[in-house]
Amino acid sequence: MDSAALLDLLGNENRRRILRLLSRKPCYVTEISDYLGVSPKAVIEHLRKLEEAGLVESRTDDQRRKYFHIARNVRLEVNVSPYGFGAKSAYPTNSSFDITTCRHLSLNVTYDETCELDELLSTLDNLEQLENELSLAQRWVQGRLCNVLDQISETVGTGPESRIYADILASIRKEPKGVGTLSRDVDAPRDVIANLLEEMADDGIVHRTERGWELASSE
Numbered sequence: 001m002d003s004a005a006l007l008d009l010l011g012n013e014n015r016r017r018i019l020r021l022l023s024r025k026p027c028y029v030t031e032i033s034d035y036l037g038v039s040p041k042a043v044i045e046h047l048r049k050l051e052e053a054g055l056v057e058s059r060t061d062d063q064r065r066k067y068f069h070i071a072r073n074v075r076l077e078v079n080v081s082p083y084g085f086g087a088k089s090a091y092p093t094n095s096s097f098d099i100t101t102c103r104h105l106s107l108n109v110t111y112d113e114t115c116e117l118d119e120l121l122s123t124l125d126n127l128e129q130l131e132n133e134l135s136l137a138q139r140w141v142q143g144r145l146c147n148v149l150d151q152i153s154e155t156v157g158t159g160p161e162s163r164i165y166a167d168i169l170a171s172i173r174k175e176p177k178g179v180g181t182l183s184r185d186v187d188a189p190r191d192v193i194a195n196l197l198e199e200m201a202d203d204g205i206v207h208r209t210e211r212g213w214e215l216a217s218s219e
Contacts, residue, residue, distance in 0.1 A: 176212035
């Protein structure tokens with residue numbers, strides 16, 4: 001599901017409360033209605049939206065009572081920084097994913113389906129610790145990213161629009177791009193992007209080619 005749509009969906013407090021309840025146990029509509037203190041009709045509408053998003057599924061028991069439960073794991077990340085605002089969603093990788101392909105990450109957490117209970121609990125401790133460490137690492141990386149972008153901005157431009165220089169250079173650092181593409185990437189008007197590119201071209205930072213604008217140092 002698109003991260004922006006997922007963010008909108010979870011912006012409703014009652015839908016968040018429904019997911020919190022279902023994360024503990026499957027529930028039927030009346031249980032959810034009592035928990036939220038809202039009408040069953042409103043609950044059904046919230047559940048419909050959550051089902052359409054693929055976050056919730058339902059099953060019917062022998063008494064023909066419909067139970068709702070969480071369908072899958074989803075991680076939603078929201079990033080707010082001086083250089084942008086955005087959200088991204090991620091789903092768990094499949095069991096065949098090879099973590100050793102990540103150059104900057106080394107893990108030593110393994111288990112199999114034949115583990116005894118004490119081994120599983122020990123693995124749970126290790127994974128929770130790893131989750132905390134990854135969260136700290138992510139915050140460190142985000143801070144470093146902002147610092148580097150600040151340095152680029154100070155090197156290239158001055159004034160209140162200096163941050164947009166860093167955004168433009170970051171966007172074209174791997175491949176040439178036209179003004180229209182850069183306008184969408186940076187989320188700024190075409191004329192603003194065009195003027196800034198011309199300024200940086202005068203300073204020898206970028207140049208225009210048949211493929212689009214690129215870094216002058218790329219040749």
